[in-house]
Amino acid sequence: MQRRWAGTVALVCVLLMAWVSPSIAAADREKLLSSPGVYGTFAAFSLDDDWGKMEPASRIVQLKGLKGVVEQHREKVAIDVYLLRGLSDRADLMFRVHAAELRDAQKFLVDLQNSPFGKNLKMTGILNGLTKKANYVPGFSDEMKAGLKVKSDPGPKPYAIVIPIRKNAEWWALDQDKRMAMMKEHTEASMSYQKTVKRKLYHSTGLDDLDFITYFETSNLEDFHSLILAMEGVKEFQYTRRFGHPLLIGTVTSVEELSEVLAQ
Amino acid sequence: MQRRWAGTVALVCVLLMAWVSPSIAAADREKLLSSPGVYGTFAAFSLDDDWGKMEPASRIVQLKGLKGVVEQHREKVAIDVYLLRGLSDRADLMFRVHAAELRDAQKFLVDLQNSPFGKNLKMTGILNGLTKKANYVPGFSDEMKAGLKVKSDPGPKPYAIVIPIRKNAEWWALDQDKRMAMMKEHTEASMSYQKTVKRKLYHSTGLDDLDFITYFETSNLEDFHSLILAMEGVKEFQYTRRFGHPLLIGTVTSVEELSEVLAQ
Amino acid sequence: MQRRWAGTVALVCVLLMAWVSPSIAAADREKLLSSPGVYGTFAAFSLDDDWGKMEPASRIVQLKGLKGVVEQHREKVAIDVYLLRGLSDRADLMFRVHAAELRDAQKFLVDLQNSPFGKNLKMTGILNGLTKKANYVPGFSDEMKAGLKVKSDPGPKPYAIVIPIRKNAEWWALDQDKRMAMMKEHTEASMSYQKTVKRKLYHSTGLDDLDFITYFETSNLEDFHSLILAMEGVKEFQYTRRFGHPLLIGTVTSVEELSEVLAQ
């Protein structure tokens, strides 16, 4: 029982220290998250059996180390954290890393896996992608362009979904006009969900066994479900040979919140 | 031998305590199980090797903890338990969780996996879905609508079967009329099994690598077999690209009965 | 060396006891093996690493327990045992269980896995099926019907082969006449192997990710090979989308013989 208390006290200390520690000069997170030419790496992990059987106090020490590794790399990469446990069967947690150079994402992930906490992680999947200027938007009508600029509603969007996509050979063999026409239909079908579902697109061809990583955040999963249904009803969907497999679904979290969940 | 007795006594105590414990204010189970807009999560687990080699007394303590975790979340989620061991090769047990918010299901499953019993569980599969108002029924004849209102025979339905379904791109590209016509044929073919097989449908598009989770309960597996055969004979089935894989089959149980089986 | 002797003596004792123990009232095995409406479950297991590294004496004690579990369930279910090790890469041993209610097969398999021997088993596959009255035979000619009544040659048939089958959607969409015509061709092609290959058919639709489990016993594997070649040459085979995967091949054995092999 005392040991349990000790664990709780240690956790509180760790969190307090995290709170008061002077913030290290961080990468220009906003720029990494909005610019083209930025690499996005999604790394999903599950915890090994040893983790579950470890003493709470040891776990807290290791989670403190996780916090340290994240802080240390903040200068170069933008890191987001997700809790997948309880919603996905592929992984317990996921990091999304934005970096100007893919090597910087690699360095963070290598340091993470080399850290004491990382020794209890089993890599279950990595997806690499690249942000680019919009391919088809320049050809859209002004009305559509305006619609695409509508921002999603403010407020927390607790759910995050990652859907890897691979198009088939026929898609890439189509000429640009035909693809443009289909992407217009695709985009129109999605526009009524602009406010409740936030989207981000990564290009993966050559960087992974995919063509695209589509990333979503929402507070309204029923709306998100309707959006994906709408996407499956347009012609462009027939040129898709992989959609998900795996789709990853989880909740947006922070290192601190994740530490609280995992310390138990 | 004495240790065995000790275990049995401990088990009896646990079950007695469960019996007499004042029931915690439970989620409106009936409402969660019958309303649209409710999330259904199916989480299948297998027991790890350590579990089998643990002392009966330790197992009983851990199973008591399982009971506690379930009680604790009853306020927000409706939880059903199934024994898959001996009928399915994918998992030993399965939880079905209904929640108004998917996060509440996640919280239960995270707490379950963080509990001492949960440390011996290996997640083998999660399926997420959403209940919705019937898509096609409003277009059916009054006779069919009446038929669909016929309730299944009362009495225990010990077997539960879960069949994940994914439709192909052609299905979603069909116009609503054609899908309606096929769904009428589909529904007519199923109606003679209304009394012996209870059905429930979840929509999964965007929440998982599926389009539907179909859930069945029955006491008559031969009838259920005939129902699925009938479903495979209608035109709509040709637009299915995943049916099962895995189909999960097990028996409906309770935390108490499950504890008895696993304590051995 | 002495330990080895001890093991051998213990094994002899176990086998002697098995021999002299009064036979428990057994399920009507003949009826279960020949009636329609009976459930057949094929459960394949591999032995874990601990088993191989266990002392012979401990193994013998555990194998004695296996014998006990089988005896205990004989009243309700008919159990056959197969050695797959050395012929299949999916499993070391397999049980075939016939039961009037699928729950009874489940109870046996749960007790088996809960037994000390069972703690060393890893479930590698379960197939569930149901025996039914012949679908197409009533439409066959009298000559064919007579031919199908020819019994297989007496004498031991040491080899057993299990082939799971799934038909494609086109098959189930065909009208009964067309399927009947193809099943006639199928049956005619198989009739010359009636004497050397014993066959049994289970229907699995809805009970598993299959449509049929086909089970064979033979002493002449070359004849069996020719039979399957003949089956692949008829038109009905083109409506098969899964044939085997895995095909399971092993030798028919008894709990006693299996114990001798595994005690080493």
Add this chain to the structure above:
Amino acid sequence: MQRRWAGTVALVCVLLMAWVSPSIAAADREKLLSSPGVYGTFAAFSLDDDWGKMEPASRIVQLKGLKGVVEQHREKVAIDVYLLRGLSDRADLMFRVHAAELRDAQKFLVDLQNSPFGKNLKMTGILNGLTKKANYVPGFSDEMKAGLKVKSDPGPKPYAIVIPIRKNAEWWALDQDKRMAMMKEHTEASMSYQKTVKRKLYHSTGLDDLDFITYFETSNLEDFHSLILAMEGVKEFQYTRRFGHPLLIGTVTSVEELSEVLAQ
């Protein structure tokens, strides 16, 4: 250091003993390797983690046992050994077993897995086949028949390749004439490699999830590569739905040489 010496001395002794031990009456190896109606089993294994961490002296004792098991079964089966480690990712070693009865191959493999060395082996794949008289050769021209009788060049052929093949349903539905014509083209395309690549064919339909096991030995892998390229260019190849998956490639070895490699 002394332990290392001890190991080396022990190994030398083992090899000397193998050398001088009176040869047990062996199965008629030549007959098993050249007759139709003989079963061929390919069993691939990887070594478990414990093996690598075992003392050299213990390894040598276990490898001596391997030698014993092989000797013991020589009377009934012909056994060949291959080193796959370093060339294949599926297995470390492979046995090819020829037997007049498949049960005899099973007995050897069961004894192998029951032996102390075998406890460190993990079965990674078994392929079963049957040698038969040539199906199509009787219909070939005299010139082709003569060409097929040309023996491969003498001298060691250190590389062995195993390619499992499954034909599609269309192939088996073709009439014999059409298949004969395609097999002529297939055979002609292969004849210029008769001297540098030794081939052997096993029929697997019904004995495994395959139709054929093709086995090759060569000292010239570039020639072998050209042979397979030629095979992929003929019409018959279009009726193949599985070719390899896995293709197994390794070097021909002996129990003695294998022991030397694994003792390190």
Add this chain to the structure above:
Amino acid sequence: MQRRWAGTVALVCVLLMAWVSPSIAAADREKLLSSPGVYGTFAAFSLDDDWGKMEPASRIVQLKGLKGVVEQHREKVAIDVYLLRGLSDRADLMFRVHAAELRDAQKFLVDLQNSPFGKNLKMTGILNGLTKKANYVPGFSDEMKAGLKVKSDPGPKPYAIVIPIRKNAEWWALDQDKRMAMMKEHTEASMSYQKTVKRKLYHSTGLDDLDFITYFETSNLEDFHSLILAMEGVKEFQYTRRFGHPLLIGTVTSVEELSEVLAQ
């Protein structure tokens, strides 16, 4: 803390020793890397759980052994090393081995796996290929030939990507003219990336479950992404049935740098 220092000192010593050790007569690396008729083996490994939990000092000793194994085989094979951890989910590290005889690559990999460091490696994939004279280039225009001779920009190319490719049966059934026309289109589409992406091609038919291994080095992953997009847009791509799966991406490293990363 002292232990940590000890580890660092040991590492420095190891690296110094590596630096000053007289270089062993190395295989003609340039010739192996540029000639036709050379075998290329790509071997990917992940580190086991024990590695992460080992003392730094023990790790350093083992990594020193890795250096030794590489040195020892340099006479016969050319060895390149890659760090995949943090970018690929299939492996932590990869070796590319060029050898005049495939057996020599096997010998290196067997010695590697037999070394103390190797005991902590789990083989996750091997790809075997063969360099050959260009098939189609002789038929290209002089302009294209000249373009293909343009060397890639000097300077480090930190990223390496391996994409296994399998063509479908239709491709191999096409006559040489049609394939030549398509390969011209393929090559033209790739030529603008000649300077920023270095390419190398290996032929795998018969040596592995592939037809080609394509290997790339670049410092500009966005250019590489555009190159692969261009490759997917030409007609020849429609005859590809496997492209990647897995694509392997990592950074070019040396045994010394790898040792530094893994020693942590």
